[in-house]
Amino acid sequence: xxxxxxxxxxxxxxxxxxxxxxxxxxxxxxxxxxxxxxxxxxxxxxxxxxxxxxxxxxxxxxxxxxxxxxxxxxxxxxxxxxxxxxxxxxxxxxxxxxxxxxxxxxxxxxxxxxxxxxxxxxxxxxxxxxxxxxxxxxxxxxxxxxxxxxxxxxxxxxxxxxxxxxxxxxxxxxxxxxxxxxxxxxxxxxxxxxxxxxxxxxxxxx
Amino acid sequence: xxxxxxxxxxxxxxxxxxxxxxxxxxxxxxxxxxxxxxxxxxxxxxxxxxxxxxxxxxxxxxxxxxxxxxxxxxxxxxxxxxxxxxxxxxxxxxxxxxxxxxxxxxxxxxxxxxxxxxxxxxxxxxxxxxxxxxxxxxxxxxxxxxxxxxxxxxxxxxxxxxxxxxxxxxxxxxxxxxxxxxxxxxxxxxxxxxxxxxxxxxxxxxxxxxxxxxxxxxxxxxxxxxxxxxxxxxxxxxxxxxxxxxxxxxxxxxxxxxxxxxxxxxxxxxxxxxxxxxxxxxxxxxxxxxxxxxxxxxxxxxx
Numbered sequence: 001x002x003x004x005x006x007x008x009x010x011x012x013x014x015x016x017x018x019x020x021x022x023x024x025x026x027x028x029x030x031x032x033x034x035x036x037x038x039x040x041x042x043x044x045x046x047x048x049x050x051x052x053x054x055x056x057x058x059x060x061x062x063x064x065x066x067x068x069x070x071x072x073x074x075x076x077x078x079x080x081x082x083x084x085x086x087x088x089x090x091x092x093x094x095x096x097x098x099x100x101x102x103x104x105x106x107x108x109x110x111x112x113x114x115x116x117x118x119x120x121x122x123x124x125x126x127x128x129x130x131x132x133x134x135x136x137x138x139x140x141x142x143x144x145x146x147x148x149x150x151x152x153x154x155x156x157x158x159x160x161x162x163x164x165x166x167x168x169x170x171x172x173x174x175x176x177x178x179x180x181x182x183x184x185x186x187x188x189x190x191x192x193x194x195x196x197x198x199x200x201x202x203x204x205x206x
Numbered sequence: 207x208x209x210x211x212x213x214x215x216x217x218x219x220x221x222x223x224x225x226x227x228x229x230x231x232x233x234x235x236x237x238x239x240x241x242x243x244x245x246x247x248x249x250x251x252x253x254x255x256x257x258x259x260x261x262x263x264x265x266x267x268x269x270x271x272x273x274x275x276x277x278x279x280x281x282x283x284x285x286x287x288x289x290x291x292x293x294x295x296x297x298x299x300x301x302x303x304x305x306x307x308x309x310x311x312x313x314x315x316x317x318x319x320x321x322x323x324x325x326x327x328x329x330x331x332x333x334x335x336x337x338x339x340x341x342x343x344x345x346x347x348x349x350x351x352x353x354x355x356x357x358x359x360x361x362x363x364x365x366x367x368x369x370x371x372x373x374x375x376x377x378x379x380x381x382x383x384x385x386x387x388x389x390x391x392x393x394x395x396x397x398x399x400x401x402x403x404x405x406x407x408x409x410x411x412x413x414x415x416x417x418x419x420x421x422x423x424x425x426x427x428x429x430x431x432x433x434x435x436x437x438x439x440x441x442x443x444x445x446x447x448x449x450x451x452x453x454x455x456x457x458x459x460x461x462x463x464x465x466x467x468x469x470x471x472x473x474x475x476x477x478x479x480x481x482x483x484x485x486x487x488x489x490x491x492x493x494x495x496x497x498x499x500x501x502x503x504x505x506x507x508x509x
Contacts, residue, residue: 115438118439118454119438119455122439123402123422126413126415126422127418129422130420
């Protein structure tokens with residue numbers, strides 16, 4: 001009966017069985033032994049005690065087979081659940097990868113903005129340094145105002161001085177012309193006097 | 207033996223990325239231009255061979271001092287001539303020389319003048335005179351349509367591109383905080399970012415505010431800087447000394463990243479292609495360093 005079992009099962013199952021249970025020790029052997037002992041027990045003539053003990057032994061073997069089958073079923077369930085778990089973790093990791101990619105893109109944009117801002121700040125600083133070298137505008141305006149006032153005052157003074165100069169010039173001019181006129185009059189007078197005496201002496205000589 | 211001697215004495219003077227951003231062209235002092243495939247070099251399975259050029263040809267008799275990429279062509283300038291190579295043909299490993307485009311090309315030359323050439327017809331449209339010595343570097347401000355030029359005479363001149371007249375002249379070496387009389391007064395690098403301008407060379411690398419025409423920060427870099435660019439919030443510059451300097455606008459040098467060449471001549475950033483966003487530097491060595499993360503050197507391409 002066991003040989004029939006072996007022939008009808010497909011190749012894959014044989015390969016798997018050989019892999020797992022190649023040397024014949026274990027569950028498969030147990031089942032074969034059970035079958036053999038069952039047939040032997042059916043066909044042979046044992047005494048009632050021997051028969052009973054053989055029956056007990058077969059029951060234990062059966063129980064062992066059932067136990068091992070139960071174990072395998074549980075392991076199979078466990079594997080299925082593990083697979084589900086791993087699938088879930090895999091999907092989770094995929095999601096976090098995509099979100100990390102998005103974050104990286106965001107951060108790259110941020111970096112570009114920050115670089116632009118830094119460049120603008122640097123340019124601003126550079127210009128500010130140049131501007132600081134020049135004096136303050138209020139100061140310069142005040143200086144300009146003071147200079148303006150001084151300029152006005154000085155031009156005022158200049159005007160005054162020029163007016164005075166004109167006046168003195170005119171006064172001196174008047175004085176000089178008067179003196180010249182007086183001189184002329186005096187010379188005329190002298191000339192007239194000398195003419196008079198000449199005339200009188202000429203009259204006397206005659 | 208001869209080849210290794212040649213490699214030893216090679217200097218890379220100029221670089222340019224292709225319009226699609228997947229190829230790099232570099233010009234050296236022997237007049238050769240090598241085209242490297244960035245996508246091959248940056249791919250995960252890059253090998254020794256992918257760091258060699260896919261195409262290497264002799265473009266000029268003298269050194270290739272500057273390379274510029276337009277939307278369809280690579281322009282290379284040597285001693286006295288400008289050639290245009292079609293990028294489509296270069297990528298197919300064949301070279302053809304022609305020039306077709308609808309912009310104008312601004313060329314600064316050894317004759318102290320800046321020539322503006324119409325790209326379609328190849329005729330020179332106008333000449334900007336004003337410099338008293340030859341011109342090292344040119345830069346263009348798109349918003350106000352202004353051309354900035356710097357040269358051996360130490361002056362940075364700003365020209366209006368529409369009327370071709372000079373607008374300003376800044377003599378950098380006359381400003382005490384920038385001037386370094388021991389190095390001279392020549393200006394070798396110019397970069398502009400709307401209102402701000404970087405210039406360096408003999409005088410220290412300095413950041414200028416163009417509206418007020420005043421230097422706002424001077425960078426304490428020891429050697430003469432050959433090329434500087436603005437990138438995001440940083441300023442990157444290369445020059446004498448085997449490192450790339452990262453500086454902040456405030457005037458502090460944030461980092462100096464070491465590189466293989468002992469002194470660097472050119473720096474290029476590939477911003478056109480977001481997948482191959484790299485910085486490449488070349489100088490007095492046959493190797494061109496590639497930086498994928500700008501803080502450290504990833505690998506080197508070699509001629």
